[in-house]
Amino acid sequence: MDGVSFDVEPGEIFGIVGESGCGKSATCRSILRLFGGADARISGGEVLLEGRGDLLAMSERDLGEIRGKDVAFIFQDPLTTLNPTMRVGRQIAEVIERHSKVSRRDARSMALELLRDVHVTSPERRLDAWPHELSGGLRQRIVIAMALALRPRLIIADEPTTALDVTVQEQILRLLLERRQETGTAIILVTHDLGVVSEVCDRVAVMYGGRLVEVGTTDEVLDRPRHPYTRALLAALPSLAMRGQALTPIEGAPPSLISPPSGCRFAARCPWAEDNCRIGPPPPLERHDSAGLGHVDACLLEC
Amino acid sequence: MALLELHEVSRHFTLPRSILDMVTGQPAAMLQAVRDVTLSVAAGETIGIVGESGCGKSTLARVVAGLQPPDAGKVVFDGEVIDGPDRRGRIQMVFQDPYSSLNPRMTVGALLNEVVARYRKDLSRNERRQEVADTLRRVGLLPDMAEKFPHALSGGQRQRVSIARALCPEPRILVADEPVSALDASVQAQVINLFQRLSVEQGITIIFISHDMQVIRHLCSRVAVMYLGEVVELQATEDLFARPMHPYTRGLIDAVPDVKRRGKGDRRPVTGEMPDPFLQIDGCRFAGRCPDVGSRCAERQNLRTLADSISVRCWKAGRITEALESTSAQKERPKENGND
Numbered sequence: 001m002d003g004v005s006f007d008v009e010p011g012e013i014f015g016i017v018g019e020s021g022c023g024k025s026a027t028c029r030s031i032l033r034l035f036g037g038a039d040a041r042i043s044g045g046e047v048l049l050e051g052r053g054d055l056l057a058m059s060e061r062d063l064g065e066i067r068g069k070d071v072a073f074i075f076q077d078p079l080t081t082l083n084p085t086m087r088v089g090r091q092i093a094e095v096i097e098r099h100s101k102v103s104r105r106d107a108r109s110m111a112l113e114l115l116r117d118v119h120v121t122s123p124e125r126r127l128d129a130w131p132h133e134l135s136g137g138l139r140q141r142i143v144i145a146m147a148l149a150l151r152p153r154l155i156i157a158d159e160p161t162t163a164l165d166v167t168v169q170e171q172i173l174r175l176l177l178e179r180r181q182e183t184g185t186a187i188i189l190v191t192h193d194l195g196v197v198s199e200v201c202d203r204v205a206v207m208y209g210g211r212l213v214e215v216g217t218t219d220e221v222l223d224r225p226r227h228p229y230t231r232a233l234l235a236a237l238p239s240l241a242m243r244g245q246a247l248t249p250i251e252g253a254p255p256s257l258i259s260p261p262s263g264c265r266f267a268a269r270c271p272w273a274e275d276n277c278r279i280g281p282p283p284p285l286e287r288h289d290s291a292g293l294g295h296v297d298a299c300l301l302e303c
Numbered sequence: 304m305a306l307l308e309l310h311e312v313s314r315h316f317t318l319p320r321s322i323l324d325m326v327t328g329q330p331a332a333m334l335q336a337v338r339d340v341t342l343s344v345a346a347g348e349t350i351g352i353v354g355e356s357g358c359g360k361s362t363l364a365r366v367v368a369g370l371q372p373p374d375a376g377k378v379v380f381d382g383e384v385i386d387g388p389d390r391r392g393r394i395q396m397v398f399q400d401p402y403s404s405l406n407p408r409m410t411v412g413a414l415l416n417e418v419v420a421r422y423r424k425d426l427s428r429n430e431r432r433q434e435v436a437d438t439l440r441r442v443g444l445l446p447d448m449a450e451k452f453p454h455a456l457s458g459g460q461r462q463r464v465s466i467a468r469a470l471c472p473e474p475r476i477l478v479a480d481e482p483v484s485a486l487d488a489s490v491q492a493q494v495i496n497l498f499q500r501l502s503v504e505q506g507i508t509i510i511f512i513s514h515d516m517q518v519i520r521h522l523c524s525r526v527a528v529m530y531l532g533e534v535v536e537l538q539a540t541e542d543l544f545a546r547p548m549h550p551y552t553r554g555l556i557d558a559v560p561d562v563k564r565r566g567k568g569d570r571r572p573v574t575g576e577m578p579d580p581f582l583q584i585d586g587c588r589f590a591g592r593c594p595d596v597g598s599r600c601a602e603r604q605n606l607r608t609l610a611d612s613i614s615v616r617c618w619k620a621g622r623i624t625e626a627l628e629s630t631s632a633q634k635e636r637p638k639e640n641g642n643d
Contacts, residue, residue, distance in 0.1 A: 019487040019488065019489060020487055135576055135577070137576055138576070165355035165356055165514065165577075166355065166514065166516070166555065166558050166559055167355060167554065167555060167558040167572060167573040168576065169558070169560070170557075170558035170559075170560070170572045170573075171572075171574070173560070192487065192488070193560065194488075194562050195517075195559065195560030195561055195562050196560045198560065198561070198562045198564075198565045199560040199561075199565070218565075219565075222562060222565070232489065233488060233489065234562070236488050236489045236491070236492035237488060237492075237517070237562060238491075238492075238495060238517045238518050238520070238521035238522075239517040239520075239521075239561055239562055239563060240562060240563065241521060243520065243521055243522075243540065243541070244499070246496045246499065247492035247495055247496055247521070248492065249459075249489055249490065249491075249492035249493040249496065250489035250490075250492075253457050
């Protein structure tokens with residue numbers, strides 16, 4: 001990822017959308033420096049959390065305090081998040097115990113309350129269930145309950161519904177919307193699915209080749225897309241095309257992030273690209289004259 | 304006449320019994336993956352089979368391709384009962400994951416040549432090479448792709464190679480099991496377009512299996528919706544999306560996130576979760592999640608033909624249409640009188 005800047009308001013659902021390898025997961029992992037042993041380095045920039053300052057400048061120990069308490073993370077695959085050798089109730093209780101002084105018994109009743117909040121059926125029984133005994137949807141509900149346990153101000157959800165069936169996905173998205181309403185937590189939702197963005201996000205950032213290419217309200221970006229990549233992505237969707245009509249795929253392949261091209265990273269696949277687009281540093285996010293308020297894009301051309 | 308017909312096809316799997324089960328005399332747990340599926344596919348049509356994980360759509364695909372025998376019912380292809388993979392390769396499968404379905408040690412050319420050599424024994428070595436190049440062109444790839452190994456290809460190219468391999472025996476039917484699910488949206492569009500071209504320009508019959516309602520809607524002329532091993536609804540695509548008859552279809556359509564609808568409108572997505580597939584359910588398999596359960600839902604439901612080309616496995620469904628039809632008929636009647 002390269003030069004990514006955005007801000008998230010309290011209580012807002014902010015989407016980051018892009019295809020595989022565009023850097024959307026790296027972006028949200030950078031916020032909490034969660035790289036799981038990978039040799040990743042953040043070479044510059046700041047992550048500012050209201051009242052806490054720059055998370056990137058913080059020691060690992062101080063950041064440990066923030067993780068879970070101020071900012072919680074939900075991963076795509078609930079099975080890898082949950083400890084397979086621990087009953088789910090204990091896992092939720094442990095999160096609570098780690099950050100606040102409560103008895104085991106109180107932690108357990110708080111865990112029960114959280115399971116009720118995420119609408120797990122027969123929650124008393126589920127407290128003593130093992131992760132492998134639960135369905136994918138139930139597991140993701142447990143993970144959400146864990147994320148909510150410490151009343152974080154921000155939840156980062158990385159493809160939280162990608163591994164789920166569509167009816168279960170709908171239930172989980174509705175749950176996230178409802179919990180946001182109840183607790184006022186902000187959510188960064190990372191997804192590859194513009195449909196998911198359209199259903200739940202207030203604002204959305206479109207990412208390509210490690211950079212943000214467009215940011216705006218969901219309605220602005222989906223109804224009046226500005227960047228050629230956003231337009232191309234929408235044109236490739238079967239849901240917006242007429243039946244029987246050919247879809248418009250994006251020719252070519254995404255750029256190498258090991259040695260990225262100069263200029264706009266989408267230029268090589270862009271039907272409107274001019275010579276200017278291929279030289280110099282990548283264009284920054286700017287508001288163009290005809291764009292709506294708060295709608296910025298990183299295209300040199302006014303089209 | 305239909306090119307392919309499935310008559311009451313069923314397929315179940317049994318789990319191995321544990322020692323405890325054997326001692327206590329428990330029967331083996333049985334999973335009814337496909338139950339009583341009757342379906343007829345016309346030559347040249349693209350039919351979609353849609354459903355969520357565990358609904359039996361992949362098992363059905365394997366039964367159609369002859370990779371798995373049904374344990375009840377029969378599959379009739381071109382007038383003959385299928386009892387294994389077709390010897391002339393007239394039914395071919397395309398799998399979801401082109402990474403695991405292509406041998407990483409063979410070049411694309413060798414992969415395709417192997418299939419051509421097997422089914423087209425009359426061809427000389429040069430003719431075979433020509434055939435491989437032609438097939439690559441048919442799927443929108445350049446003939447020099449033949450020299451490459453699968454790892455050097457992008458996901459979209461790889462899936463096109465899998466489709467090229469399936470085309471080598473000149474099949475009548477392509478059975479595609481989630482062929483675009485592993486692909487990014489921009490690449491997915493290429494492969495969807497390719498299937499459309501194969502259907503329109505080359506008249507290949509396509510059985511397209513997917514969990515993605517949007518892709519199915521775009522590509523298929525008819526759709527069968529599966530739930531827990533059964534086809535619960537079968538309709539022409541436009542009608543299915545405009546007037547879903549089965550409550551599951553309705554809830555499934557409402558659950559799909561849609562860029563066009565953008566969270567608005569009156570939606571009633573399916574609630575609850577898929578029951579344990581090992582449970583024996585004698586009545587309607589959807590009753591536990593259905594918003595509109597009635598007295599006869601505990602009885603076994605049959606796939607009933609309501610009108611031309613509409614089949615539904617719900618005893619209530621017809622009543623609603625009949626009611627609608629009778630009201631619209633009443634509205635039309637005065638007009639007819641006037642004409643007389």
